[in-house]
Structures are given as structure tokens and as C-alpha cells.
Amino acid sequence: MDKELIEHITAQLQNHEEAYSNGAWERFSEKKNKRRGITYWPLWAAAALILIFGGIFLAQNNIDQKKQVLVIKQKAQQIPAADGNTNVVTETKTNPTPLNNNATAANNIAANRATKITENLKPLLSQESSYPRINTVEELTPVNNNLLDSKLAGVNLSNLKSKQFNILTENKKPQPRTQTNFEKLLAQDSYANQQKPADKASGNSKWQPDVYVAPAMGNDNKVTMNYGFSLSYTIANKLSISSGVSYASISTTESLDASAPQTLSGKNLASVDAKVRGINVPLELKYNISDKLYTNIGVSALAVLNNSQQNSYIINQVQSFSSPAVNGYADSKTLIVKEKTVEPQPEANIDPDKYIGFYNFSLGYKQKISKKNNIAIEPFLRLPMKTFSKENLNLTNGGLRLKIDF
Amino acid sequence: MIKKILSFEEILKGCVKNDNSCKEMMYKSFYGYLMGIILRYTKNTSDSEELVNDSFIKIFKHVGGFKAPKNPEELQRSFKGWIAQIASRTAIDKIRSAKVQFYVDDLAESEHPATHVSIASELHVNDILNLLNHLPDTQRLVFNLYEIEGFAHDEISKMLNIPESSSRVYLTRSKNKLRTLYLNTMVNSYEKNG
Numbered sequence: 001m002d003k004e005l006i007e008h009i010t011a012q013l014q015n016h017e018e019a020y021s022n023g024a025w026e027r028f029s030e031k032k033n034k035r036r037g038i039t040y041w042p043l044w045a046a047a048a049l050i051l052i053f054g055g056i057f058l059a060q061n062n063i064d065q066k067k068q069v070l071v072i073k074q075k076a077q078q079i080p081a082a083d084g085n086t087n088v089v090t091e092t093k094t095n096p097t098p099l100n101n102n103a104t105a106a107n108n109i110a111a112n113r114a115t116k117i118t119e120n121l122k123p124l125l126s127q128e129s130s131y132p133r134i135n136t137v138e139e140l141t142p143v144n145n146n147l148l149d150s151k152l153a154g155v156n157l158s159n160l161k162s163k164q165f166n167i168l169t170e171n172k173k174p175q176p177r178t179q180t181n182f183e184k185l186l187a188q189d190s191y192a193n194q195q196k197p198a199d200k201a202s203g204n205s206k207w208q209p210d211v212y213v214a215p216a217m218g219n220d221n222k223v224t225m226n227y228g229f230s231l232s233y234t235i236a237n238k239l240s241i242s243s244g245v246s247y248a249s250i251s252t253t254e255s256l257d258a259s260a261p262q263t264l265s266g267k268n269l270a271s272v273d274a275k276v277r278g279i280n281v282p283l284e285l286k287y288n289i290s291d292k293l294y295t296n297i298g299v300s301a302l303a304v305l306n307n308s309q310q311n312s313y314i315i316n317q318v319q320s321f322s323s324p325a326v327n328g329y330a331d332s333k334t335l336i337v338k339e340k341t342v343e344p345q346p347e348a349n350i351d352p353d354k355y356i357g358f359y360n361f362s363l364g365y366k367q368k369i370s371k372k373n374n375i376a377i378e379p380f381l382r383l384p385m386k387t388f389s390k391e392n393l394n395l396t397n398g399g400l401r402l403k404i405d406f
Numbered sequence: 407m408i409k410k411i412l413s414f415e416e417i418l419k420g421c422v423k424n425d426n427s428c429k430e431m432m433y434k435s436f437y438g439y440l441m442g443i444i445l446r447y448t449k450n451t452s453d454s455e456e457l458v459n460d461s462f463i464k465i466f467k468h469v470g471g472f473k474a475p476k477n478p479e480e481l482q483r484s485f486k487g488w489i490a491q492i493a494s495r496t497a498i499d500k501i502r503s504a505k506v507q508f509y510v511d512d513l514a515e516s517e518h519p520a521t522h523v524s525i526a527s528e529l530h531v532n533d534i535l536n537l538l539n540h541l542p543d544t545q546r547l548v549f550n551l552y553e554i555e556g557f558a559h560d561e562i563s564k565m566l567n568i569p570e571s572s573s574r575v576y577l578t579r580s581k582n583k584l585r586t587l588y589l590n591t592m593v594n595s596y597e598k599n600g
Contacts, residue, residue: 005588006581009534010553016531018441021455025433028459029426266434390455 022311023269023391026256045396046383049361053295060289206234209406212246214380216399220253220273226399228280238288248280248302250382252393259314267315270340272391277306282360296362296378301355309345309389314338351389359383362401376403414482421469433462439486440493446550447497449539457500461493468492494555498565501543537587545580552577 214226228246235241255271284298317339322332364378378401388395412420412431420428437458444457475484538546547566551557552573559577563570 005585006553009537009584012531012534013442013446013554016442017438018445020434020437021441024437024455024458025430027455028433028462029430031459390452 021390022267022313023256023272026269027391030256045381046359046361049381053297053361053363056289056295057287208232208234208240210376210403212378212401212403214246214399214401216248216250216380216382216397218250218252218397219394220251222251224249224251224275224397226280226401230282232286240286240288242282242284242286242296242298244282246280246282247277249275249277250302250395250397251275252388252395252397254391254393267313267341270312270314272309272311272345272393274307274309274389274391274393276302276304276356276388276395278302278304278356280358284360292366294364294366296360296364296380298360300358300360300382302358304354304356307350309350309391310342311345312340312342314340349390353388356388356395357385358395359385364401364403366405372406374403374405376405377401378403414485415478418469418472418474418481418485421466424466429466432465436486436489440489443490443493444497445535446538446554447494447501447547453500457497458493460500461489461496464492464496465489490555494550498547501547533591537584537591540587541580541583545576545583548573548576549580549584 209229209231211229212227214228215223216226217223226246226248228244228248230242230244230246232240232242251274253271253273256269259268280300280302282298282300284296284300286294286296288294315338317337318334319337320332320334322330324330360380360382362378362380364376366374366376368374379398380401381398382396384395387393412428417428417431417435421432440458440461441454444454444461448454448457472485472488474481538549541549544566548562551562551565552559557565559570559573562568562573566573
């Protein structure tokens with residue numbers, strides 16, 4: 001046959017009709033009914049999560065700032081306080097009696113120091129009220145220590161023993177203050193020491209590997225297991241970046257509120273169950289809210305290894321019953337029965353996507369179990385970047401990650 | 407539960423009354439027809455069902471405005487024509503909104519002389535759609551409108567907001583391209599086969 005190509009194409013296309021794709025009406029009517037309903041709940045969930053994390057972050061930041069203000073005060077006052085010890089002693093210089101008294105007084109102070117160190121335990125806050133006064137004292141008597149020393153050297157000690165007691169009693173008043181300053185100093189030192197090892201530990205191991213098991217649940221309430229390994233690298237004090245690889249399996253269901261088909265032979269798609277298994281590669285940013293609490297935000301790509309889908313249909317079936325009656329007549333009934341059948345989705349209709357993207361959010365609690373090892377529990381939520389397959393399956397899932405760090 | 411089989415006229419009336427089961431039957435019986443039309447316009451298969459559904463939304467909304475022809479035998483045929491028009495307009499709108507720079511093909515290119523190509527064997531619809539997928543969007547659209555929908559060049563020029571001469575050029579070009587594509591694919595498949 002010698003037909004022109006274009007004519008042939010025209011004729012073919014004009015007469016062409018596609019086959020009806022199962023479930024199309026259900027999707028259509030569902031879309032009409034729902035439009036913008038609860039279908040967008042993952043977005044709401046994400047918004048809520050961001051709000052919660054944001055709230056925690058802000059609250060935490062406020063606390064941190066308050067703490068920092070405190071520390072700054074302590075430092076600012078601590079330096080003058082250290083000087084203050086000698087300054088307070090030199091205060092007695094106004095006394096007509098020479099300074100050797102003060103020297104012994106200083107010795108006493110030194111002796112008292114040992115006994116009073118136990119007072120370090122006093123809450124630091126309560127001691128702060130005394131600082132301003134010390135500072136003013138310091139401002140009033142700006143005396144060089146070296147000067148004091150030179151004066152001490154030239155003084156005769158034996159002459160002045162009688163007056164020593166008066167001066168001592170006078171000195172006793174400032175003593176408690178000076179000692180609180182010492183205590184403060186020591187407390188400060190020990191505080192600084194406490195801080196250092198922690199910093200060192202985190203500084204030494206910037207890389208932190210861990211393994212985890214994560215039972216997860218999609219919208220079909222079936223528990224699936226995920227296993228993985230991840231490695232995080234500390235990029236800032238509280239911030240680390242982590243990646244890894246994990247085996248993930250996700251299941252989901254989508255029910256279309258289908259009614260019985262209108263025709264005898266038709267079948268209506270009632271629900272779709274899908275299971276996707278693959279290798280998940282995340283890239284996450286981890287923020288340590290406190291020593292034990294942290295949060296993760298990131299994205300991940302799931303390389304699909306296996307993807308199976310099952311459709312359940314509502315179909316009409318004609319069934320006939322016949323029951324022999326006593327009198328020789330057979331009673332026959334024909335009923336149309338609504339029946340549910342489950343069929344695996346044919347290969348051709350399964351979503352060909354090889355990769356699925358997810359947004360990941362999680363909040364974790366870490367607990368030390370030995371010097372190097374931590375265990376952590378981490379509830380997480382995975383939101384797909386788009387819906388999956390033609391049936392618009394929602395692969396959102398969440399679960400609990402149980403993690404062990406090395 | 408199971409209703410008697412309705413005639414097309416009854417289904418149509420049910421749709422005007424917004425009866426859901428009639429709509430379902432309407433949808434299921436014309437889904438394939440509209441999909442066939444939509445697939446001529448779109449490359450992307452995931453968009454096509456959405457476009458079919460958009461067309462159905464319009465159809466159900468305006469079904470009351472559909473004027474039945476006097477001859478009841480022609481009812482279904484004219485209804486099909488009506489919904490086909492809605493579907494192709496929906497597809498054209500979609501293409502237009504998706505592509506802002508739509509008509510940027512270079513018209514100065516020298517025209518190839520039209521050659522007649524005869525087909526040795528039947529070409530399947532899927533192959534034809536594949537060939538269409540290789541055409542640039544504008545050429546494909548003009549080819550669809552002129553050859554299949556049967557619009558004249560002046561109608562197409564108004565519809566797409568292009569000069570009439572451009573419409574002619576696009577049509578010639580699309581036909582030539584289809585011929586070369588067809589010959590190439592045929593040659594390729596012969597080579598593969600042996």
C-alpha cells in the first residue's frame with residue numbers, strides 16, 4: 001500500500017484512543033473532593049517541627065546568653081579582686097604604724113585561706129554582691145605592690161608589736177571579703193579546668209562514627225526496619241555535618257474511597273499498598289542543643305533497589321446459589337456480590353524513578369554508657385520531596401533511631 | 407446497587423444534574439478518548455492524566471451548556487467533538503503557560519523541498535507518538551492543529567498569536583521532520599534486524 005506518511009499519521013491519530021487506566025476515576029473524584037484538605041499534612045508537620053526546633057533553639061540561646069553575661073561579670077571582677085587582696089592590706093598604710101603589721105596580717109590571711117577554701121562551695125552568685133565594694137576600695141587606694149615591699153624592708157619589726165592587735169582586728173573586717181575573692185578565684189580555676197577536658201575530648205576526635213537501627217512507620221502503620229552507618233564531622237563547637245549509608249525500607253498505603261463499580265464488569269481501585277526498599281544516603285547538619293540533646297536537619301537520596309506495589313480492587317461478581325427444596329423444586333438465586341481482590345501492580349506501571357529525595361528532621365537524646373561510647377535515641381521524620389508513582393503515594397514516614405557512637 | 411445500563415443520553419442528563427454515578431460512567435468511557443488527544447500534545451506522561459482531569463473538570467462544569475444536535479443519532483459524535491475541543495484547548499493553555507519563550511524557532515532557515523514518503527508497513531500509534539515527541543513544541547502544536555484537528559492556518563495564527571505565514575512554515579517543517587525521522591528510524595530498525 002502506497003499511502004502518504006502524513007495521511008497515515010493523521011488517520012491513526014484521529015482514531016486513536018488510549019485504554020482506560022485503572023484508578024483514574026478514583027484519583028479524579030478524590031482530587032475533586034479533597035482539593036486542599038488534609039493531604040497537605042506533611043507540610044504542616046514540617047512547619048510544626050521547624051517551629052518546635054526554632055523555639056528550643058531560641059530558648060537555649062537565651063539561656064546561653066545569660067550564662068555568658070554571668071561569666072563575663074565574674075571575670076571582670078575577678079582580676080581586680082586578685083589585686084584587691086594586696087590592696088586591702090595596703091589600706092592599713094594610712095595607719096601611723098609601719099607596715100610590718102600588715103605583713104603579719106597578710107600571713108594570717110594566708111593561714112585563714114586554707115581553712116576557708118571549703119567555703120568555695122558557696123554559691124558564686126551570692127558572693128557577687130560584695131564585689132562592687134572591693135572595686136571602690138581599689139579605686140581609692142591605687143598602690144603599687146613594689147612600693148609596699150620597699151617600705152617593708154626598711155621597717156623595724158620589734159618596735160611595733162603592741163599595736164599589732166588593733167590593726168589585726170581592724171583588718172578582720174575586710175578579710176572575709178578578700179577570702180571570698182580567693183575562693184572565687186579557685187572556683188573559677190576549677191571551673192575552667194572542668195571545661196578544658198571536655199573541649200579537648202571533642203577537639204581530639206572530630207570524626208565520630210556510629211551505627212544505628214531504626215524501626216520506622218509509614219502511613220500504613222506497618223513497622224519496617226532500617227539499618228545504617230553514619231559518620232559525622234565536627235565543623236564548629238556545636239555544629240557537625242554527617243553523612244553515611246543505610247538500608248531503608250518504606251511502606252505506604254493510599255486508600256481511595258471507592259464504591260462499587262457502576263457496571264457489572266468494571267473494577268474500582270480501592271487502595272494501593274507500596275513497599276520501597278533501597279540504599280539511603282543522607283547529608284545532615286547536626287546541632288547540639290546541650291550536652292545530651294541534639295537535632296538533625298538534612299536531606300537524603302534513596303536509591304531504589306526494590307519497589308513493589310499491590311492494588312486492591314472492588315469488583316462485582318455474579319454468584320448463583322441453588323438449594324433443592326423438599327417438594328422437588330429447586331430454588332435458585334443469583335446475587336451480585338461486591339468483592340475485594342488484590343493484584344500486584346504490573347511491572348510496566350510501577351514508578352520508574354530510581355531515586356527518591358527526602359527531607360529529614362530528627363531530635364536526639366544522647367546518654368553516655370562508657371568513656372567512649374554513647375547511646376542515643378532519636379525520633380525522626382522523613383518527608384519525601386515529591387509524591388511517589390502515579391497514584392501519588394505519600395512516602396512520609398517516621399520512627400525511632402537507636403544509635404551507638406564509638 | 408447495580409443500575410440498568412444507561413443510554414448515552416441518560417448519562418448526559420445525569421451529568422447535567424450532577425449525578426456522581428453518571429459522571430463516573432462518563433469519565434470512564436471518555437478517559438481513553440481524551441487521553442489519546444492529550445498525548446498528541448504532551449511529551450510528559452505524568453502531566454497527561456492531570457490534563458485529562460482538568461479537561462473533565464471543565465466538561466462537568468459546563469456540560470449544561472452543551473447544545474445537543476437535532477439529530478439524536480449524532481449526539482455522541484458531536485459530544486465527542488465538543489470534549490475534544492475542550493481537551494485540546496486545555497493542553498494548548500498548559501503548553502503556553504509552561505513556556506514563555508515559545509515561538510523562538512528560527513524562521514530564516516532554508517526550507518527543504520517536500521518529498522513524498524510512502525510507508526512500507528503499518529506504523530503503530532505508539533511509534534507515531536514517539537515521532538511526534540521528537541518534534542519541537544511549536545511544530546508539533548501546529549501539526550496537531552492543522553492536520554489532526556483540522557483548523558485552518560488563519561485560525562491557528564489567531565489561536566497561537568503568530569503570523570499566518572509562520573504557521574505555514576511550521577507545518578511544512580514539521581512534516582519534513584516527521585518524514586526524515588520516519589526514514590531514519592526505519593533504516594535504523596532494518597540495520598538492527600539484520
